[in-house]
Amino acid sequence: MSTVRSTGLAESINATLADLLDSDPRLLLLGEDIGRLGGVFRVTRDLQRRFGADRVRDSLLAESTIIGQAVGMAISGLVPVCEIQFDGFSYPAVNQLVTQAARIGGRWNGRVSPSLVVRIPTGGGFRGVEHHNESNEALFARYPGISVACPSTGEDADQILRHAVTLGSPVVMYEPIRLYWRRSAPARDPEPARSPSAARIVRRGTDLTVATFGAITHEVLEAAHALAPDVDVEVVDLRWVAPIDMNTVLESVARTGRLLVVHEASKDLGIGAEIAASVAEHGFDALRGPVRRLAPDRRTYPPANFEKDYLIGVQEIKDEVLVMTK
Amino acid sequence: MSTVRSTGLAESINATLADLLDSDPRLLLLGEDIGRLGGVFRVTRDLQRRFGADRVRDSLLAESTIIGQAVGMAISGLVPVCEIQFDGFSYPAVNQLVTQAARIGGRWNGRVSPSLVVRIPTGGGFRGVEHHNESNEALFARYPGISVACPSTGEDADQILRHAVTLGSPVVMYEPIRLYWRRSAPARDPEPARSPSAARIVRRGTDLTVATFGAITHEVLEAAHALAPDVDVEVVDLRWVAPIDMNTVLESVARTGRLLVVHEASKDLGIGAEIAASVAEHGFDALRGPVRRLAPDRRTYPPANFEKDYLIGVQEIKDEVLVMTK
Amino acid sequence: MVLKSESAHATDPDDDTRRSLLRHMLVVRGLDEEAHRLQKQGSIDLWASCQGQEAAQVGSALAVGPDPAVFPSYREHAVALLRGVAPDELMAQWAGRTFCGWDPHRVRFFPYTLVLAAQTLHAVGYSIGQRLQGREDFVVVYIGDGATSEGDMSEAMNLAAVESASVLFVCQNNGWAISKPAEEQMRTSLAERARGFGIASARLPGDDPEAVFSACARAAAHIRGERAPYLVEIQVGRIQGHTTSDAQEAYRTPDDLARTRAADPVTAYAARLSDRGLVDSAWLDGVDAEVREMRELLVKEYA
Amino acid sequence: MVLKSESAHATDPDDDTRRSLLRHMLVVRGLDEEAHRLQKQGSIDLWASCQGQEAAQVGSALAVGPDPAVFPSYREHAVALLRGVAPDELMAQWAGRTFCGWDPHRVRFFPYTLVLAAQTLHAVGYSIGQRLQGREDFVVVYIGDGATSEGDMSEAMNLAAVESASVLFVCQNNGWAISKPAEEQMRTSLAERARGFGIASARLPGDDPEAVFSACARAAAHIRGERAPYLVEIQVGRIQGHTTSDAQEAYRTPDDLARTRAADPVTAYAARLSDRGLVDSAWLDGVDAEVREMRELLVKEYA
Numbered sequence A, B: 001m002s003t004v005r006s007t008g009l010a011e012s013i014n015a016t017l018a019d020l021l022d023s024d025p026r027l028l029l030l031g032e033d034i035g036r037l038g039g040v041f042r043v044t045r046d047l048q049r050r051f052g053a054d055r056v057r058d059s060l061l062a063e064s065t066i067i068g069q070a071v072g073m074a075i076s077g078l079v080p081v082c083e084i085q086f087d088g089f090s091y092p093a094v095n096q097l098v099t100q101a102a103r104i105g106g107r108w109n110g111r112v113s114p115s116l117v118v119r120i121p122t123g124g125g126f127r128g129v130e131h132h133n134e135s136n137e138a139l140f141a142r143y144p145g146i147s148v149a150c151p152s153t154g155e156d157a158d159q160i161l162r163h164a165v166t167l168g169s170p171v172v173m174y175e176p177i178r179l180y181w182r183r184s185a186p187a188r189d190p191e192p193a194r195s196p197s198a199a200r201i202v203r204r205g206t207d208l209t210v211a212t213f214g215a216i217t218h219e220v221l222e223a224a225h226a227l228a229p230d231v232d233v234e235v236v237d238l239r240w241v242a243p244i245d246m247n248t249v250l251e252s253v254a255r256t257g258r259l260l261v262v263h264e265a266s267k268d269l270g271i272g273a274e275i276a277a278s279v280a281e282h283g284f285d286a287l288r289g290p291v292r293r294l295a296p297d298r299r300t301y302p303p304a305n306f307e308k309d310y311l312i313g314v315q316e317i318k319d320e321v322l323v324m325t326k
Numbered sequence C, D: 001m002v003l004k005s006e007s008a009h010a011t012d013p014d015d016d017t018r019r020s021l022l023r024h025m026l027v028v029r030g031l032d033e034e035a036h037r038l039q040k041q042g043s044i045d046l047w048a049s050c051q052g053q054e055a056a057q058v059g060s061a062l063a064v065g066p067d068p069a070v071f072p073s074y075r076e077h078a079v080a081l082l083r084g085v086a087p088d089e090l091m092a093q094w095a096g097r098t099f100c101g102w103d104p105h106r107v108r109f110f111p112y113t114l115v116l117a118a119q120t121l122h123a124v125g126y127s128i129g130q131r132l133q134g135r136e137d138f139v140v141v142y143i144g145d146g147a148t149s150e151g152d153m154s155e156a157m158n159l160a161a162v163e164s165a166s167v168l169f170v171c172q173n174n175g176w177a178i179s180k181p182a183e184e185q186m187r188t189s190l191a192e193r194a195r196g197f198g199i200a201s202a203r204l205p206g207d208d209p210e211a212v213f214s215a216c217a218r219a220a221a222h223i224r225g226e227r228a229p230y231l232v233e234i235q236v237g238r239i240q241g242h243t244t245s246d247a248q249e250a251y252r253t254p255d256d257l258a259r260t261r262a263a264d265p266v267t268a269y270a271a272r273l274s275d276r277g278l279v280d281s282a283w284l285d286g287v288d289a290e291v292r293e294m295r296e297l298l299v300k301e302y303a
């Protein structure tokens, strides 16, 4: 199995943010502890020193305040890039994001097009304490007016961020915590994505399509590499979960005839539900067997000692693929 | 097509709440304007007069306060039945519901089992202003630890409420606003549900299964009655959307070979996605054709003048069934 | 009418301003009455009346002048008209045509926000954003008494205080949040609460538009001088129900309602300016004609 | 040690109480140091130190006595031990074994709440619930300075004020919310903010456990006497980083850190009671032995 060295996600996002701050004076960063400290994950390290406290703002400790004031700033013509400290602390911001940020453009009949980005560290796998391991991408993905991205590499995060700050409507970007400092990754096909908002086929294959996104893309690729050449798995890294690039998924399933969706968030009403449903609707005739979802059952993310049993690992992915292709 | 007279949903829930207040001294009601006024929909009419202001409590105007204090009350041994005034105003309560109410039992290692009910008027179809027409049942359905019910009749609401106050974990019940005062409904098969938390087959049929819930169940039944005897539609009223009684759905699809899911909430990541995905996984071999979802597209609920184009009507349901069975 | 900025009349309103106050009050009263009529006959879906709150709205809006952006709640119809929102533009959302019938940028009167208190954070963020861009950062945000219980309002006050943002919070305390009396919504007053966050504040009765004007002019001077927030809490009466859907007789006593109606600020101010000889029947007839024309226009557009 | 209810010593602590204050401070300091050691060697995942906050925690907990339910934040280890949570029970959640290692009912010390300020509303709701059921309704809730910016805290203060709930809010202002200084988190003090909501309050330094004890005893008397809430804001130092994951040297000056360490309330109070002859080296050795035993037990259980 081939592994390649890569820049950590944190470093890559830091460089992109620095470049964006450099090139667009309307852009500013806003979040708890992102300035002096550079963020609890150091994703914004040194940016306050470089760009000043006006543009890299240590917000009050209140998530509704972060998004609510960002909405006002966006109306004033700025482009706020907010950080919520952990996915588990995004709930106090839900009202401002869903009823305000997502709808402000429509409420103004298009007379404002607020670009507003919310970066949210997400996911588990690092023995975090309660509330520090959530995977909530499906929460905002439900809402029209909000786009949701889940990059699995620094390169994708870069492309997504640059696209997001021009979109004229809010984008939530989920950043897998356990990739922030990881410096090696399974090899990927170099094929470019069709557009900044498209999915990416990161491994071509013929026997089965795995649609996935975020940190677990790495485990999926590892499983796919390990299964080759016996089973030839195609891996689609969705990159965006709202809206979802279903064309890429459907075309892939049309080729392979089999679909497995893998994600870290719990299964019920997750992104996998939407993809499986869409394929059952629009790709039914191509299917050679049942679609499957591999994701944790409907239960709370457990204390660290039990997270291994909760999370989906390479072995389970391999097993699932083998069951589906045998 | 047969229509029967029925008690309005509001009246029925009012009677159930009165009875519960009567029989369980630990129960209390809590919500904005539910006391003096009897609620903006008059669902709690006269209850404060009958049971006093201690037990039918006009809350502060703050949804997080409503749920947050209810969590504390539940820990103290009471059974709070909360009302959120409109579905569109449930977001400020998301944090307390998702990170607290849903998890408190687990955090206490089972040493408390807080029964806590949240009633939420939901849905559109009455020319409501912005934010007053939301259908958010999928929001809380995602979260382990929360059960979500969507009754379509007073009888079901009664059974659900009585079950909910004994469950030892939070239940969110969505009450369709446009059924509150409606006094006629399409006829239903009298078949009882297997349990208080089970789905109900409200029309037996052989050609196609429609899984649905909430207010739109009425339109589905109307469409089914109208299509008979040419097409014989089976209608499953889910009643609970978390957890979903998938057995009943799968058994039905095993008989009919076709599945249509209909709901009022927008399609993406809605309850329909979960059902379609589950059937594509576990009922694949029974399917004679693609599953389909009939629900509004991913866009904001529009101003009243445009809601007809947004909402799913009887005609669209009939058309969809005909396409699927032709 | 040309709006003057508050610096032009830092203290008491002059006679022109007095007439302007009355004229705006009378016009919006006419609009409000027509809206009720249209709603009753089913031509519009809903209406949130501002009857009883005209002095507070007109006084505050005239005092701050035309420059500050206004973040309203959903009941500031007098402010809307004064800022140049056309009556039919104002009505459009209550008729189910749109979420906002006017161009918010043109009139610097931003869309109504129906999720309570959400606009308070927008207002502060907007002010900060304007300041960062070196532009006019004076912003006015309106909020009701009930909505102040929402966490967002407290968060916004804290943000404004910490950032020393140029925000005028105008709390129209009409005594009710639908059916809950303000005394049961809070233990103190909003003015005291604001001071607890470090925001200067004043509390005043809202029956006299001149007193409101003066208080808000002083508040505006404070905001511009100190570059710091200010909160005025204006005690007003709510003559109609919360909205046309609300039968307030269910929870208010006849006495209370009668008292509120008797304290109508519009009729009182009209009488006062007549008594003082500042307006005569010709002037009043002129406004009447204007109102009639507006009502006819609304009927044509909506009935 | 038997806890006394506050009525038994409404004003100054007696000598037994003084020794008890010191003993609890020394024990929790031992626990805290052991936790750091265990974390450094990878035996537990994380630790939120209470070093510097012992006087505030022990003083407040002893003052209110054993009856009130306590809703902690996540750093009230001294209160936990004092209430009877066993050291290994306290450590369990930081070792990834559980979300709460103790029986909250037995010790009336409820689980740590990691979502900031959420517990404030639970506390008020619990107090109301207890009162409605005719049971002890005195409740204590702990909150940090940073967390007070969350809407829930303001909502909880308003609820407590309006309901006149028997809630003691203890804000431990350690000057920091991770890296944001308290002066940039608020314009005034929490004590002033509480008064704005109609809650009586006091602000005091948290270096002296006796002063904290007295202030909280008075607060408790107020709560029991008036059946109304009270807030004490206790200014403490944060000796360690926010948690073991936080390298506070990145944002605090060496001077500031040195000053905070020099003002260590535990060593200061030990010296004071020694000077006053209230404890001797035998007594101190006894506590040392107790601490050693506890640390050995923790090592056995977790290392």
Ligand SMILES: Cc1ncc(C[n+]2csc(CCOP(=O)(O)OP(=O)(O)O)c2C)c(N)n1
Pocket (backbone or CB within 6 Å): B032, B061, B085, B089, B092, C075, C114, C115, C116, C143, C144, C145, C146, C147, C148, C174, C176, C177, C178, C242
């Ligand atoms: C977050 C939220 N919760 C509830 C409502 C429903 N609601 C609309 S207006 C209102 C009362 C508001 O009272 P107040 O703030 O005093 O304003 P007023 O209507 O008296 O001007 C309520 C409860 C809402 N719009 N938003």
Ligand SMILES: Cc1ncc(C[n+]2csc(CCOP(=O)(O)OP(=O)(O)O)c2C)c(N)n1
Pocket (backbone or CB within 6 Å): A032, A061, A085, A089, A092, D075, D114, D115, D116, D143, D144, D145, D146, D147, D148, D174, D176, D177, D178, D242
């Ligand atoms: C709602 C929420 N937002 C953010 C966090 C992340 N977080 C944990 S502790 C903390 C700082 C809290 O500061 P303070 O309230 O002063 O308490 P202290 O840690 O100083 O005792 C932050 C930002 C959280 N736990 N919950």
Ligand SMILES: [Mg+2]
Pocket (backbone or CB within 6 Å): C144, C145, C146, C172, C173, C174, C175, C176, C177, C178
């Ligand atoms: Mg009001």
Ligand SMILES: [Mg+2]
Pocket (backbone or CB within 6 Å): D144, D145, D146, D172, D173, D174, D175, D176, D177, D178
């Ligand atoms: Mg702190």
